[in-house]
Amino acid sequence: xxxxxxxxxxxxxxxxxxxxxxxxxxxxxxxxxxxxxxxxxxxxxxxxxxxxxxxxxxxxxxxxxxxxxxxxxxxxxxxxxxxxxxxxxxxxxxxxxxxxxxxxxxxxxxxxxxxxxxxxxxxxxxxxxxxxxxxxxxxxxxxxxxxxxxxxxxxxxxxxxxxxxxxxxxxxxxxxxxxxxxxxxxxxxxxxxxxxxxxx
Amino acid sequence: xxxxxxxxxxxxxxxxxxxxxxxxxxxxxxxxxxxxxxxxxxxxxxxxxxxxxxxxxxxxxxxxxxxxxxxxxxxxxxxxxxxxxxxxxxxxxxxxxxxxxxxxxxxxxxxxxxxxxxxxxxxxxxxxxxxxxxxxxxxxxxxxxxxxxxxxxxxxxxxxxxxxxxxxxxxxxxxxxxxxxxxxxxxxxxxxxxxxxxxx
Numbered sequence: 486x487x488x489x490x491x492x493x494x495x496x497x498x499x500x501x502x503x504x505x506x507x508x509x510x511x512x513x514x515x516x517x518x519x520x521x522x523x524x525x526x527x528x529x530x531x532x533x534x535x536x537x538x539x540x541x542x543x544x545x546x547x548x549x550x551x552x553x554x555x556x557x558x559x560x561x562x563x564x565x566x567x568x569x570x571x572x573x574x575x576x577x578x579x580x581x582x583x584x585x586x587x588x589x590x591x592x593x594x595x596x597x598x599x600x601x602x603x604x605x606x607x608x609x610x611x612x613x614x615x616x617x618x619x620x621x622x623x624x625x626x627x628x629x630x631x632x633x634x635x636x637x638x639x640x641x642x643x644x645x646x647x648x649x650x651x652x653x654x655x656x657x658x659x660x661x662x663x664x665x666x667x668x669x670x671x672x673x674x675x676x677x678x679x680x681x682x683x684x685x
Numbered sequence: 686x687x688x689x690x691x692x693x694x695x696x697x698x699x700x701x702x703x704x705x706x707x708x709x710x711x712x713x714x715x716x717x718x719x720x721x722x723x724x725x726x727x728x729x730x731x732x733x734x735x736x737x738x739x740x741x742x743x744x745x746x747x748x749x750x751x752x753x754x755x756x757x758x759x760x761x762x763x764x765x766x767x768x769x770x771x772x773x774x775x776x777x778x779x780x781x782x783x784x785x786x787x788x789x790x791x792x793x794x795x796x797x798x799x800x801x802x803x804x805x806x807x808x809x810x811x812x813x814x815x816x817x818x819x820x821x822x823x824x825x826x827x828x829x830x831x832x833x834x835x836x837x838x839x840x841x842x843x844x845x846x847x848x849x850x851x852x853x854x855x856x857x858x859x860x861x862x863x864x865x866x867x868x869x870x871x872x873x874x875x876x877x878x879x880x881x882x883x884x885x
Contacts, residue, residue, distance in 0.1 A: 597857070598801040611858050646873050649853035650845050657797065657852065658811050673846050673877035680876035682869070 507533040508540060509557050512550045517590040521602050526550070548605030555596065555609035565621045571628035572668075572675040575647045578621065579667030582648055586655045587662050597656055618644050625678075633675075637684040646683070647674035707733040708740060709757050712750045717790040721802050726750070748805030755796065755809035765821045771828035772868075772875040775847045778821065779867030782848055786855045787862050797856055818844050825878075833875075837884040846883070847874035 511533035516524050524547050530537040544550045566577035585593045600607040618641045625640035650670040654660040677683065711733035716724050724747050730737035744750045766777035785793045800807040818841045825840035850870040854860040877883065 600857075601798040601801055607859065614858060642869060642873075645850050645853055646846070646870070649849040652857065653845055653849035653852060657800075658814060659807065669842060669882070670846070673842075673882035674873070676880035676882045677873035677877040680880060682873035682876045 504533075504535055504539065505543075505553070505557070508535055508544070508550070509554045511535075512554050513592050513595075514590070516551075516595045516599060517592055521595075521599050524550075524599075548603045551596070551599055551603055551606035552609035555606070555613045559613055559616055563617075563620065565624050567627065571624065571631075571633045571678065572671050574624045574627070575671035575674055576668045578624070578644075579648060579651055579671050582651050583655070583662060583667050586651065594656055597652075628678075634678055635681045635684050638678055638681075639683045642683040643674055643678045646677060647671055704733075704735055704739065705743075705753070705757070708735055708744070708750070709754045711735075712754050713792050713795075714790070716751075716795045716799060717792055721795075721799050724750075724799075748803045751796065751799055751803055751806035752809035755806070755813045759813055759816055763817075763820065765824050767827065771824065771831075771833045771878065772871050774824040774827070775871035775874055776868045778824070778844075779848060779851055779871050782851050783855070783862060783867050786851065794856055797852075828878075834878050835881045835884050838878055838881075839883045842883040843874055843878045846877060847871055 508529060511529045512524070515528055515532055519528070526540050526544070526546060527537055529550060530540040533540070540550075544553060565574055568574050568577055596606065596610060600610045621644050622640040625634060625638055625643055628634045629636065629638060647670055650673075651666060654666060655662060708729060711729045712724070715728055715732055719728070726740050726744070726746060727737055729750060730740040733740070740750075744753060765774055768774050768777055796806065796810060800810045821844050822840040825834060825838055825843055828834045829836065829838060847870055850873075851866060854866060855862060
């Protein structure tokens with residue numbers, strides 16, 4: 486959820502993409518290092534080495550910057566790992582979440598915190614998550630084809646059950662990260678799904 | 686998680702308890718109505734009709750006010766409902782969480798948001814939750830005695846699995862509250878626990 490794609494300046498549209506990458510990188514760095522209160526369009530422009538009117542014109546305000554940062558983080562090429570089992574796929578997904586939430590610098594947690602300050606950031610974060618659930622529906626579909634899941638299992642409910650404990654422990658409760666957390670939450674959600682908890 | 690106990694002024698310590706109730710009520714109201722940025726000791730003192738030096742002396746700062754508000758909200762007499770089944774107990778717990786998170790005024794969500802601004806509020810919120818998990822361990826113990834759960838089921842992991850989806854949906858994702866959410870999350874966690882996902 487943290488990387489922004491870098492772009493070459495030699496392709497058509499390259500300069501625009503390069504400016505975007507610089508500005509979004511500066512937005513994330515400013516947020517993480519100085520906090521939301523010091524996140525201003527002027528500070529981001531200065532940090533990015535871009536003229537402030539360029540930033541105002543394209544992103545308008547801090548909400549626009551955060552929303553675009555989350556949109557860039559969605560990463561069009563991302564897809565869930567295909568490990569051959571439901572529990573394996575969910576564990577792999579949770580390993581990615583654990584890595585994101587415990588990354589240094591802590592951009593993911595800073596963006597979640599920012600979503601409580603900016604309605605635009607909150608909307609963008611929700612869109613990011615809903616996009617991830619949609620892309621991960623294939624995890625449930627593959628499991629159903631393998632006969633691991635009962636027909637009519639709702640993928641989104643399964644995915645929220647599998648991943649919510651990580652955000653709850655690591656972001657809301659501030660529990661020290663346990664390496665067994667991804668597999669435990671994945672195993673629980675998979676067991677619940679097999680038992681039919683997400684159908685009907 | 687929202688109520689603060691009111692206290693009679695006629696008992697010994699009654700005045701002190703009354704001042705506390707007034708100040709904590711003012712803290713919650715100020716937070717919900719004006720937001721964290723407008724939450725100051727002076728604003729709380731004025732709203733509570735209490736001298737500001739009293740508030741500074743007893744609570745010191747906004748972090749102290751929020752921490753005490755959460756401590757008061759813990760409510761010493763609270764215990765989980767005993768419905769006769771694991772799924773029933775977890776559903777009842779989740780109904781309380783749903784009611785708290787969707788309450789008007791939205792004090793619970795405001796306190797969660799404040800935990801991203803104040804380390805003292807974050808610590809107090811964690812203490813509140815950990816206290817709830819400890820009190821709810823009896824839910825798992827009763828289920829184990831009834832033979833509903835395998836030996837060695839970890840109550841805290843079960844409780845996080847049962848409740849985290851509600852906070853994730855309602856607080857982080859901003860999903861419109863669904864009346865079936867408490868039972869769905871409870872049923873999933875109970876099924877996972879029965880399958881042994883929280884042992885070993």
